[in-house]
Amino acid sequence: MAKSTSKYPFILTLFIAFFVAGTVLAQDGHDHNGHDHAGHSGSDHGHTHSHAAPCDGYEHKTGVRDFNQAEYNETVLNHISDANEIHVVGNFSIPLPCILYAKDKGVDAFLSSKFHHGHDSYKGYVSFHGNVKRPMPGTGFPQDESVAVSFNMDGSKVCANGKTYELTEAGALTGNPGKWYDFSISKAVVAMLLASFLLLFIFSRMASRYKRAPGESPKGMQAVFEPLIVFLTDNVIKPIVGPKYIKYSPFLLTIFFFIVALNLMGLIPGFGFNATGNLAITLALALVTLVVYLFSGNKHYWGHMLWMPGLPVLMKPIMAVIEFFSNFLIKPGTLTLRLFANITGGHIVILSLVGLIFIFGNNGQSIGGGALGAVVSTIFVLFMNVLELLVAFLQAFIFMTLASVYIGQAVEEPHHEH
């Protein structure tokens, strides 16, 4: 394949270089094992680093301790939720830009490495297990200096300088008690950007090759994607959407490959890109589908929905209500929840099976138990990962099929049967 003047390798290299640069600049070099506030000889960061007495029960848990189911449940939930940094292993994490807007303070944009793995506050915000939270404004939490903080067990309160403050989540759906919004480039956003770049790169290379030499036998990437795309178009999109399928097939195929890419990225161990396991992302995909099939509905479709022909007159209003809710609520709702629940369920099962190692080895205290746990867990996790691989493709296929069904219903021409 001749090297075309494609700018996508350059953009991807820039992307990766940004991450490497940010990560390298953010590693502060001192280890946080057994972090003990009392003995720390501070200010190598160049800012005031206060070490007043921590509050009772808010100290960092360090050292080996027995396996605690509640603590492991929290670890699992942390691994599948979105975060403001990419936590790879131990103390090494790739920091991500935090873009925060508070009504009383304006926009604050900084790299999440300023939180020093959650030990310090920054500009009045704190980071609990990788998620940015804000102490309730107006309660006297230090806004301009960085103080050392510690959290209680479930992350609802933070302690700084011996006083506890209540933590608030970013606004919109939580009632916005702290009056702030989080627009950061979080892990899920990075996953979506990576998936989009990957797809753009692959498909633009393929398309340029088709344009340059039409009719040539497929080589390389084309040999993988062409049968897949032909299968999807001929067996799913064309029969279901009908004669106008050309207009909608780019959208449907994009949905399929985007969801496949995101699902597969979620299976890579270590990075934790749980994008399609995020309700917001699947809701966005479902809403886009909703907009497409609503705006492509012809008069026949709306007529059928609101005043269904072929029914006794008394039943028509009931059917109108049912059809209305089905079109606006149930269809996008089930699209959202099906993808979210399948992917998140799979991730939770895999993480729980990995937890077998910790259960058998009692958090590292029993080596024989740990080894046995590793053997058992590897077998189970292998099976689950193969199943998740199948689910990744199947759920994308289902989403695309259902989207084409809804679009096909919307563009259907009247049969003139009655």
Place this chain on the structure above:
Amino acid sequence: MTGLGAIGAGLAALAAGLGVGMIGSKALESMARQPEMAGQLFTNALVLAALVEGAAIFAIVVGLLQAG
């Protein structure tokens, strides 16, 4: 009550098994009757199984919400 979430999730797994099993049995029977349609039948059976599993997954999510 504690444990109700687990009972709900178990019932959902039971329902999913029943549903997919029924789809599978009918699909295999049809494939045996008309082997040349086997590919199409398999694809359709997979799609329907995913839809049935979707309903079971809703129940699992509700069980998780109750328990967690």
